[in-house]
Amino acid sequence: MSLRHGLLGLLAEGPASGYDLARRFQEGLNSIWPAQHPQIYSELSRLAKAGLIEVDSHGPRRRTAYRITDAGLAEVRRWLAEEPVDHSFRMESLLRSFFFWLMEPGDLKRRLTEEAAYYAQFAASLREYADSKDRGEWGTGERTRAQRIGVEAAVRVNEALAAWARWALETDLMADEEFGRPRGAAPAEGARSPERGGDTAARGPAGG
Amino acid sequence: MSLRHGLLGLLAEGPASGYDLARRFQEGLNSIWPAQHPQIYSELSRLAKAGLIEVDSHGPRRRTAYRITDAGLAEVRRWLAEEPVDHSFRMESLLRSFFFWLMEPGDLKRRLTEEAAYYAQFAASLREYADSKDRGEWGTGERTRAQRIGVEAAVRVNEALAAWARWALETDLMADEEFGRPRGAAPAEGARSPERGGDTAARGPAGG
DNA sequence: CGATGACATGTCACAACGTACATGTCGTTG
DNA sequence: CAACGACATGTACGTTGTGACATGTCATCG
Numbered sequence: 246m247s248l249r250h251g252l253l254g255l256l257a258e259g260p261a262s263g264y265d266l267a268r269r270f271q272e273g274l275n276s277i278w279p280a281q282h283p284q285i286y287s288e289l290s291r292l293a294k295a296g297l298i299e300v301d302s303h304g305p306r307r308r309t310a311y312r313i314t315d316a317g318l319a320e321v322r323r324w325l326a327e328e329p330v331d332h333s334f335r336m337e338s339l340l341r342s343f344f345f346w347l348m349e350p351g352d353l354k355r356r357l358t359e360e361a362a363y364y365a366q367f368a369a370s371l372r373e374y375a376d377s378k379d380r381g382e383w384g385t386g387e388r389t390r391a392q393r394i395g396v397e398a399a400v401r402v403n404e405a406l407a408a409w410a411r412w413a414l415e416t417d418l419m420a421d422e423e424f425g426r427p428r429g430a431a432p433a434e435g436a437r438s439p440e441r442g443g444d445t446a447a448r449g450p451a452g453g
Numbered sequence: 454m455s456l457r458h459g460l461l462g463l464l465a466e467g468p469a470s471g472y473d474l475a476r477r478f479q480e481g482l483n484s485i486w487p488a489q490h491p492q493i494y495s496e497l498s499r500l501a502k503a504g505l506i507e508v509d510s511h512g513p514r515r516r517t518a519y520r521i522t523d524a525g526l527a528e529v530r531r532w533l534a535e536e537p538v539d540h541s542f543r544m545e546s547l548l549r550s551f552f553f554w555l556m557e558p559g560d561l562k563r564r565l566t567e568e569a570a571y572y573a574q575f576a577a578s579l580r581e582y583a584d585s586k587d588r589g590e591w592g593t594g595e596r597t598r599a600q601r602i603g604v605e606a607a608v609r610v611n612e613a614l615a616a617w618a619r620w621a622l623e624t625d626l627m628a629d630e631e632f633g634r635p636r637g638a639a640p641a642e643g644a645r646s647p648e649r650g651g652d653t654a655a656r657g658p659a660g661g
Numbered sequence: 662c663g664a665t666g667a668c669a670t671g672t673c674a675c676a677a678c679g680t681a682c683a684t685g686t687c688g689t690t691g
Numbered sequence: 692c693a694a695c696g697a698c699a700t701g702t703a704c705g706t707t708g709t710g711a712c713a714t715g716t717c718a719t720c721g
């Protein structure tokens with residue numbers, strides 16, 4: 246249901262076509278809530294059928310811009326104010342990190358180095374964008390300033406991940422000679438043992 | 454495809470049943486890669502059919518433990534080493550933040566306060582778990598120490614979000630009297646205007 | 662005027678995911 | 692032994708999301 250509300254939220258800024266919205270999801274929002282155009286177009290049809298948006302105008306090349314209705318605006322607001330937040334992420338990058346022990350040290354170092362570079366670079370580009378907002382280059386309206394808060398969240402998450410990857414490279418966990426010892430493709434210790442699975446180590450505290 | 458590899462990764466630690474795996478996804482991994490038990494059971498069947506895992510043992514109450522095969526182990530390793538990382542997140546919390554400008558100041562403050570508390574608390578509980586790993590309470594094996602890296606990532610992301618929510622509450626963006634001015638449920642400025650959508654403000658830098 | 666490329670929208674089939682429901686086992690406790 | 696709750700696995704169905712393909716428009720450039 247998040248895509249539905251994401252689209253309504255973007256349309257609350259003003260009329261836009263499916264193509265516009267797809268571009269915004271592709272560019273700024275891709276790292277936060279990925280969405281491809283087929284899903285966007287079909288969701289728009291559904292929203293229109295439900296009366297939450299309506300056709301605003303037709304442009305060249307079959308362009309169809311939608312505009313949010315009062316009902317739609319009320320629905321985003323209701324979602325924002327009343328609907329409980331889903332705190333679960335979905336981050337492949339973090340999932341992978343739980344299996345780093347299966348990687349050969351060389352591959353792991355290479356991977357972590359790439360990750361650090363990626364996150365640092367992305368954070369920097371977001372930070373630059375945030376700074377340009379701070380300089381007032383996007384106007385000083387209420388909306389712009391509030392969106393600045395959202396950008397800040399993305400910046401901080403990416404910076405945190407960049408710092409994490411660097412930390413992982415530098416920490417003595419990596420430097421330790423036992424950990425650093427190269428090994429072949431032999432099965433990891435503990436795997437395929439007949440008795441019930443190893444320790445319960447990876448069971449962390451209950452998740453939200 | 455990530456669930457598939459997530460299951461293989463967990464089974465690389467040693468044999469486990471669908472129930473065990475579902476619990477681990479529910480507890481530690483829920484905030485990183487959510488998965489319900491029906492999905493896990495059906496994925497296990499598929500993995501078994503593909504020869505990446507095999508039945509290890511049968512226990513009481515129809516319990517069926519699986520064990521990873523050589524092919525399965527090779528497949529996780531291939532995934533970890535060769536498959537490109539998908540850097541897109543999926544965070545409802547961040548998506549919402551792009552629409553904060555639609556919220557009434559009171560609701561927004563309440564929401565941000567809740568968010569700060571949630572992330573701080575979750576980060577703390579993860580931090581405590583990480584510390585117990587550092588104290589060696591889960592053993593000092595290669596696996597445990599490497600998994601410590603994954604926990605650290607989760608800690609840092611949650612701490613970053615907690616700090617962000619506090620920052621958002623404290624920043625003068627919030628204190629500004631114009632922003633703080635209460636308003637009714639009237640449509641936001643810019644919405645439903647006849648001409649094509651407002652400024653292009655929210656278009657950030659290209660996402661990864 | 663033909664080729665090219667960005668614009669713009671869509672269909673279709675399938676894979677992934679979530680909720681609700683169904684079933685049965687086993688240990689504990691009253 | 693009856694009731695209960697945790698253990699354990701599954702089916703069925705609907706929704707969400709993805710990848711591949713298909714179609715047509717318009718501006719620009721040679």
